Amino acid sequence: MVDDGQLMAQIGVWARELGFSQIGVSGVDLSLAEPRFLDWLAKGYHGSLHYMERHGTKRTRPAELLPGTLSVITARMPYLPRDAPSDWAARELQRLQRPQEGVVSLYARGRDYHKVVRGRLNKLCERIAEAIGPFGHRAFTDSAPVLEKELARLSGQGWQGRHGLVLSRDAGSMFFLGEIYVDFALTPTAPVTDHCGTCTACIDVCPTQAIVAPGVVDARRCISYLTIENKGAIPEALRAQMGNHIYGCDDCQTICPWNKYARKTEVADFDERSPLVGRQLVDLFLWDEETFLRRTEGGPIRRINHERWLRNVAVALGNALRQASGEEAQAIRTALRARRDHPSELVREHVAWALQQG
Template sequence: MREKATALGFDDLKIAPADGIPQAPERLRQFLSAGYHGSMGWMAETEDRRASPKTLWPEARSVIMLAMNYGPDDLPENHPLAHLEDPSTGGISVYARNRDYHDVIKGRLKELASFLVSRAGGDVKVFVDTAPVMEKPLAEAAGLGWQGKHTNLVSRELGSWFFLGSIFTTLALPPSGAEIDHCGSCRACLDSCPTDAFPAPYQLDARRCISYLTIEHAGPIPEEFRAPMGNRIYGCDDCLAACPWNKFASAAREAKLMARDDLKTPKLADLLTLDDAAFRKLFSGSPIKRIGRNRFLRNVLIASGNSHDADLLPAVRSHLSDDDPVVRGAAVWALKRLASEEIVETERNARRGKETDPDVRKEWR
């Protein structure tokens, strides 16, 4: 199994018993009770099935956990946060700079699962982040790594730039043994967060997390988080990049997970011109396509407002009449950030008494 997994592009394979995360239900309940899941109602709706693999599939006896590395190339010179040095560009999370990992990994998992069945029998189910499966606690129980203080999985061999996939099986396979926590007194990940999204070590309030705000959150982004977002337009890697265990990370081996050059540091000026058709073309096969043009453009407009680049003003103004009210509101906020007080006043006077769009009126007030 390990040899086959390596041949398929996986970087590690470990096994956990299907009942190996007894602490997960209570931790999940506390997370949901605190409201830390924000608008991700599907987490509460699937709480029972999510809390235990045995609830999701009672016949499961073992869970094979796989890791596939997606580390950025040329580390440490090509730092994953290099985009922060140029506010005229947009920052896209490392994992989303090429193909959708669901498409890449699921086919490999199915092939590995078929290999297992052909050699040992049993029934199998494969999952890649699309079902109510708590991959990180299972990966910790299997020994792939441990959940760090930023709640992401960390490996002593791989760092934290890797995807997880799982194969549930009715076979009773020998467990690998759980990994222990190696964070020690380090709090680099907690201190790096631009929006203070960690109320305590090992706890994440998604409502304050830039990854959640730019990807899962559908409405206007709360104003208190707009300036701290900087030029992060899809996801955020700050807490991952801060982890010292990433000194052991390596670049992705899978070509489909290697960053496209045009998505490493895309120019905001170019992204502001995207209509729906151009957005779909640019992000065809990318996980970014899932959030749609309007939500993506909302993020780009906020980054534009933080750019201090007055050359973006014409492109920002063009979105004051966008069909989507959230885009219009983000355009107003960006315009106010970019324009001088004189320009802001001129715009106000031009629109005063004539504005019929309640979303834009609210932003101007």
């Protein structure tokens, strides 16, 4: 075991310089979480995320993923934009009351966090190597079979809230998680206790009732999964409940009382991009593929491609049409009819459904 007290203090300084708000350390024994994870898989809550099954126990046994791993350094990076107003949560909830405005999750309005967080974790590894010499390691952020929420919980980054996300008393849940698997032993930091109390706000607010038990999310019903991970048709029974969400969903976070303590990022990459914020659905539906690629360059939305973008916006337009009248309703119908003969069967199906809504 390295003399880690001074080392961890120095790692904390370097981490803050790189935009991380907190560093922790976990061991590699995730045996308490493994049965829960396997039960979640057995119930099919992962939907079409078949890679979760293929990786077997690598997700719950870090040393199987990276042989020689003895400790895990965990990191937290806030993503609330630098210019977010103090009443950001109330403003986000207000967006849901404007049915003709497309709503994109906060984390997806800036640059792709995978590249940003992993790049900074790798820089942190370089600084550690300068201090202690070469060491075996690998950095992750939502990019490999890593049980990151359990590692975050074990290392004191927070507790797992009823919405399934990691919650902190001093930072809410508006942050990205990252991990560095290392081949030397560090003293683990202590976990924190659960502070959800009797609150069920996140469960109650979920439009599709995807939180099937405290801390358990059925991805097949989750709007984030449906608009991002799901590659096929959105189940018709859930479309009306999706409202104007077109990429991801923050409802369970914006309603959470702990997010009044959410911190702003210091990373310019997470600043909001204007083409994705406060835009009318009709305008977004007019984007051709070239426009879509240009306006989502460098961001996570690109991963769903133009076809699924149109699918998502079509559903939101159908929901808006149900509430619209007069010229507004006519504008929605005109936009939808322009895509009625789209080459993609997926797009055509969702356009047809949307036109039936009003």
